[in-house]
Amino acid sequence: MTAEVAIMNKLGMALAADSAITSGREGVQKVYNSANKLFSLSSEHPVGIMVYGAASFMEVPWDVIIKSYREYLGDRKFTDLEFYLEDFLDFLLHDERFNNSDVEDIIVYRTFSDILKRIVREVEDDIERNDQKVTNEKVTEWLMDCVIRNLSLYKEKQEVLLNVEYDPFRERFSSIVKEIKEELISFELPEELKDKLFELAFEVTRKDYFSLGSTGIVIAGFGEHEIFPHLLNYRLEGFVLGELKYKKLKEKKISYTNDQKGETAVITAFAQREMVDSFIGGIEPNMEDAIFGIIKQVLTGYQEQIQKHLNITFNDEQVKEIENMGTDLYKSVEDAVEEYQENNYINPLLGIVRSLPKEDIADMAEALVNLTSFKRRVSRATESVGPPIDVAVITKGDGFVWMKRKNYVDPVINARF
Numbered sequence: 001m002t003a004e005v006a007i008m009n010k011l012g013m014a015l016a017a018d019s020a021i022t023s024g025r026e027g028v029q030k031v032y033n034s035a036n037k038l039f040s041l042s043s044e045h046p047v048g049i050m051v052y053g054a055a056s057f058m059e060v061p062w063d064v065i066i067k068s069y070r071e072y073l074g075d076r077k078f079t080d081l082e083f084y085l086e087d088f089l090d091f092l093l094h095d096e097r098f099n100n101s102d103v104e105d106i107i108v109y110r111t112f113s114d115i116l117k118r119i120v121r122e123v124e125d126d127i128e129r130n131d132q133k134v135t136n137e138k139v140t141e142w143l144m145d146c147v148i149r150n151l152s153l154y155k156e157k158q159e160v161l162l163n164v165e166y167d168p169f170r171e172r173f174s175s176i177v178k179e180i181k182e183e184l185i186s187f188e189l190p191e192e193l194k195d196k197l198f199e200l201a202f203e204v205t206r207k208d209y210f211s212l213g214s215t216g217i218v219i220a221g222f223g224e225h226e227i228f229p230h231l232l233n234y235r236l237e238g239f240v241l242g243e244l245k246y247k248k249l250k251e252k253k254i255s256y257t258n259d260q261k262g263e264t265a266v267i268t269a270f271a272q273r274e275m276v277d278s279f280i281g282g283i284e285p286n287m288e289d290a291i292f293g294i295i296k297q298v299l300t301g302y303q304e305q306i307q308k309h310l311n312i313t314f315n316d317e318q319v320k321e322i323e324n325m326g327t328d329l330y331k332s333v334e335d336a337v338e339e340y341q342e343n344n345y346i347n348p349l350l351g352i353v354r355s356l357p358k359e360d361i362a363d364m365a366e367a368l369v370n371l372t373s374f375k376r377r378v379s380r381a382t383e384s385v386g387p388p389i390d391v392a393v394i395t396k397g398d399g400f401v402w403m404k405r406k407n408y409v410d411p412v413i414n415a416r417f
Contacts, residue, residue, distance in 0.1 A: 002037060002052035002271035003372040006220055006231055007361045008254050009265045009354050012395035013220055013229040016365035017050050018373055019388050019406060034408075038390045039066045040400040044075045047084055047221035048392055048400050052271040054215045057092070058103045058238050062215065065098060080223035081230040088219070092236075092244060099239050107238035107245075108173045110213040112201040113180045119146045120184050136187050143185075147196045154203035162206040162243045169202050172241065177201045208247065210235050216249070216270055221394045228254035228262070229394065233270065265354040267368075275372040282345040295333060299326035358393050362403045366391045 004017045021035035035055060041047040051062045069091050078084050092098050123142045127134050170177075177198055181189070189197075220231040233250035255262025269276035278284045303314055303322040314322065353361065369389050391403040 003273070003276075003369045004037065004050050004052055004218065004270040005267070005276060005365045005368045006050075006218065006252075006270075007267050007353060007365045008220075008229040008231065008252065009356060009361065010228055010254055011356075012358050012361075012393055012398075013231070013254075014358070014362040014365040014391065014393050014403075015048055015050055015218075015220060016362075016369045016389055016391045017052075018369050019390065020373075021055055033387060034406075036063055036390070036406075038392060039063075039070075040392070041066065041070065041084065041088070041219060041221070042073055042077075042400075043070055045077050045221070045224075046394045046396060046399040047081065047219065048394055049088075049220070050218040050270070052216045052218075053235075054213045057215055057236060058098055058100060059106065060098055065092070068095075068097075077224050079225040081219065081221060081226065081232060083223065084221075085219050085232050085234065089244065089246065099242070101239075101242070103238070104240055105173065105176050106213075107211075107240055108176050108201065108205055109180065110211040111205050111209065111237070112177060113184070114211045115150065115200065115204050115209070116180055116184050116197070119143070119150060122146050139187075140189065140193065143189075144193050144196070147193065147200055151196060151200045151203060154200070154207045154209070157207045159208050160206055161208060161245050161247055162240055164202075164206055164241045164243055166199075166202050168241060169205070170198050173201070174198070205240055205245075210237050210245075210247070214238075218270060221400070222396050227396055228256075230254070231266070231268070263350075265350040267350070267353060267364075269368070272372055272376075275375050276368050279368060279371065280346060280349060281341050283341075292330075292334065296330050299330045302326050358395060359403075362391050362393050366404065 002018060002020070004015070006016075007014045015038055017037040019033045019035050019037070021032050022030070037052060038050050039048065041049045049066060051066075055061060057065060069088055072091055072095075073087070076087075078087065120143075123139060123146060126142050127139065130138075180201075181194070181197055214235055214237045216233065216235050218231065218233050220229065222229065231250075231252040232248070235247050235249055237245040239245070250268070252266045252268055253262035254264060254266065256264075258264055267276070267280055274285050281288075300323060303319050303326075306322070307313060353364070356364070366389050370387070373387060373389075388404070388406045390405050392405075393401050393403055395401070
């Protein structure tokens with residue numbers, strides 16, 4: 001995993017990324033603190049890029065891809081940051097070194113195996129909860145229900161990220177889907193269920209689902225006509241039948257005033273962001289979710305408690321009215337907490353960031369990544385965020401400037417670097 005932070009104000013922006021990279025499978029993992037996740041995207045212009053998630057794309061390390069693109073870009077420049085992003089994606093699409101059709105099997109494999117593993121775990125939970133002897137027929141029934149439910153979920157998604165057809169997909173990747181099925185399910189399935197599994201593999205591959213092996217990219221800096229910082233966050237999976245699967249996740253712009261076009265100060269985190277969110281919002285996100293989950297459970301089930309403790313019975317209309325009242329109360333609590341966070345945590349903090357000099361936003365970005373690293377170090381979880389922290393500042397006038405950077409090159413014996 002990774003922790004990355006971007007802080008922006010009108011003077012410029014600071015980017016910070018940790019160096020931890022996790023290798024191996026669950027239970028047999030090794031963490032190395034030597035990964036490069038922050039790069040200058042152009043040698044000539046004020047644009048940087050951070051990557052998180054998978055360390056490679058189509059089995060090519062991102063370090064190699066980004067430096068190849070930097071050479072390809074040369075001294076070309078674009079008016080808006082978004083054009084750098086489009087040019088970068090176009091580079092991936094048309095450079096055959098990063099679009100190897102043999103690697104497409106891996107993209108489909110990891111996407112469908114993620115989904116099927118989750119389905120199998122759900123069925124295994126059903127088996128554990130069942131006191132009676134469970135037959136293959138019963139397991140097949142549960143499996144079919146779960147597959148159909150997931151298939152319906154993805155069919156209902158309107159956004160299509162890959163323009164691929166079902167028949168060519170099945171012909172090309174039938175052996176991959178069959179291999180995953182045989183790895184995770186030990187008994188023979190009826191043909192109808194096999195067909196549903198192929199449909200599910202097709203839907204999750206072309207719709208809005210990204211596997212654990214996908215990569216997030218953050219391109220940040222200035223287009224030629226932009227005087228304030230601009231940030232774009234995308235998710236990339238890889239190529240399937242020659243089509244690139246990607247999605248825009250986030251866009252942040254510094255503007256003259258806080259309006260629909262942008263903000264005057266931004267703090268945003270990527271990948272492992274819980275400690276940064278805690279720092280900004282005043283409460284750890286998982287704790288916040290747990291508290292609101294309890295409140296919702298209490299308020300939506302309030303009529304049952306009234307009937308139980310007061311020994312009265314409500315008719316259907318009264319039950320509905322009390323449920324609606326509970327929903328309204330929950331929304332009121334949610335809005336009140338959000339307003340309190342805005343007024344007492346978020347807005348005061350952004351008010352300070354708005355006027356911080358470049359050096360201080362760099363220190364702040366580094367501190368927030370270090371905070372996440374420290375939390376992982378004192379918890380039982382794998383130390384998947386770790387030093388050294390790479391920090392860069394990007395400004396309109398000075399361009400991309402390293403504030404802190406690890407380097408495997410010894411300058412004494414490598415003078416040319």
